[in-house]
Amino acid sequence: MLSTTSEQINNLNQLNEELENYFSNTIIPQIFVDAKLILRKFTPPAMKQFNLKADFIGKPLEEIKENFRFPTIIDNIKTVIATGKILEKEIQTTDMRWFQMNVLPYLIRKENITNGVIITFVDINSRIRDLNEQEKMLAEHELLLDTIAHDIKNPLLALSLSVQMMKNLPARSLE
Template sequence: MKKKNRKLVELNEELENYFRNTIIPQFFVDADLVLRKFSPPANAHFKLEKTDLGKSIFNLPALSQLDGLIDIIKEVITTNVDYEDEIQTTDNRWFQMNILPYTIKKKMLRMV
């Protein structure tokens, strides 16, 4: 069991290191549309904070106000098919958005 725990810790540290060193805003949403994790650049682009973890994206204005985002996330969860498009944020900035199904026991999404 200790070997499995050590491997899990190592994998988590790799993920944390990746997040700290990426310039791409990313966040993970589970099948219940709850925010599970996000990269530091998501703070700047979507005004996400650590206190937002565990909250429904319906309750996060920067995400819920993106036109059609929640419907697209639901579709990706249902179909397990990637989604790619350009989006405009509420402050008129444009981004390339990719929504990818991501599975670990429970369906999750990775947004990049």
């Protein structure tokens, strides 16, 4: 029996080591929050991006929510925990960067319950920048088209008035 328990502990330690290795080498900001809204773990990019500290682990998210510049993050987490459905939103951080925030339920499959969430943040700054540039170009094109239409309209109006006046002149005989 002792070898089984010892073997199980070794297996758990190995799994924990693999999980720790995964977290420390993940390049995407990820945050793990349990069903009681306690911060359980975060990746190094999340630590850097959201100014998180190791001693935040085990604290209620309510105490550190200002690090996210997203006022409804706690409500969104509660919704995902209650519904078990994925939530995706675009958010902006305190350093004015944009992220696609994906809040995914953390499931305990054997019991079929949601025991928290995993929040992943994908950098979308380049996409937002591209959209802004496209909107700016569209506005410039609309202005150009308005200017061209205005510039063409005036000579056409003058020509139209001249033709109308010529139609109203009495016909001259070629004598």
